[in-house]
Amino acid sequence: MAAPRSLALWNCCGRRWSRAMRGCQLLGLRSSWPGAPLSARLLSQEKRATETHFGFETVSEEEKGGKVYQVFESVAKKYDVMNDMMSLGIHRLWKDLLIWKMHPLPGTQLLDVAGGTGLAWVLGDAEELPFDDDKFDIYTIAFGIRNVTHIDQALQEAHRVLKPGGRFLCLEFSQVNNPLISRLYDLYSFQVIPVLGEVIAGDWKSYQYLVESIRRFPSQEEFKEMIEDAGFHKVTYESLTSGIVAIHSAFKL
Secondary structure (H helix, E strand, O other): OOOOOOOHHHHOOHHHHHHHHOOOEEEEEEEOOOOOOOOOOOOOOOOOOOEEEEOOEEEEHHHHHHHHHHHHHHHHHHHHHHHHHHHOOHHHHHHHHHHHHHOOOOOOEEEEEOOOOOOEEEEEEOOEOOOOOOOEEEEEEEOOHHHOOOHHHHHHHHHHHEEEEEEEEEEEEOOOOOHHHHHHHHHHHHHOHHHHHHHHHOOHHHHHHHHHHHHHOOOHHHHHHHHHHOOOEEEEEEEEHHHOEEEEEEEOO
16 A cells, blocks of 8 residues: 555665665655645646546546545554554565565666655656656556556556666555455455554544555556556566565566
């Protein structure tokens, strides 16, 4: 789960992250949403007011950004605690594996979108990145692309700002393929996670949105096709923890 206030996402990697990124030039992009302090919406204000989804709810595209912002404003104070409680700490291993796959070297130009890894921050929009073409060696986004209104546009922007040979890496919730595990996961997601959200963070609705947004996100194969449609090559994915999450990898050639 990631969005404008997802600073905690990578902080949990602690010293391991610091060691991995030593010598790299790391830039973090915080998403901007309506109502955010000092926010600067980079997308055109003339976007069509067509419908999209916010969890299982149907809303206008203009509404969704504000609703997502409200969710993460609400959960920010208990973000770290809830991540550990919901995943039993396994989210730390998922993120460590993403860093291992990234294997950044000194001098690597890395853009982390909708996360908390940045040493230098830029407030912007994942659908219209405020960077020149062919600028970065690696683009990462962890638990953030699920909350973007137009995923296809975010992928096209990722492709645009990467250098030829640059790598796209995305860690996101995905689809459980084992029927038994899927039923247990659904039971836990809909019956337990919102209750944890209410007890720990005092917020049932935000965690209800979390589990609904996961179910609305494309499957591993569907998302792979979307990445390919954005112009990427050598697109692969690795399902983790029976498909609860997946790491997607692709290259701009």
